Amino acid sequence: MKLIIGRKNDIFLIEITGKLQLFDSNELKELILKMIKKKIEVFILNMKNVQAVNSSGIGALIYLASTAKKMNLRMAMINVSEGVQKAFEVTKLETYFPILPNLHTAVEMFEKR
DSSP, X not given: OEEEEEEETTEEEXXXXXXXXXXXXXXXXXXXXXXXXXXXXEEEEEEEEEEEEOHHHHHHHHHHHHHHHHTTOEEEEESOXXXXXXXXXXXXXXXXXXXXXXXXXXXXXXXXX
């Protein structure tokens, strides 16, 4: 897995490439926790290039989404690949995560708040 971080104003974009599995999911959680400690409050996870996600990866995403809710942070996923979307549907999590179609829509939503 590879993580690329970008920024637009106060919105941070994390582009994930590869497979989101056990060790990779821990790396993603650690990155987000470091960002939270730095008072970063808005995250967008670009899932376009995520080829696969297993139960550890889904667990990490659930952890991040629940942490964001508890801490009153804003998080969204964009460009969710077909394979990841199917994993969300199988696990009945497609409505748990804030999923938006693209970066423009996510940025627009966060800038309105």
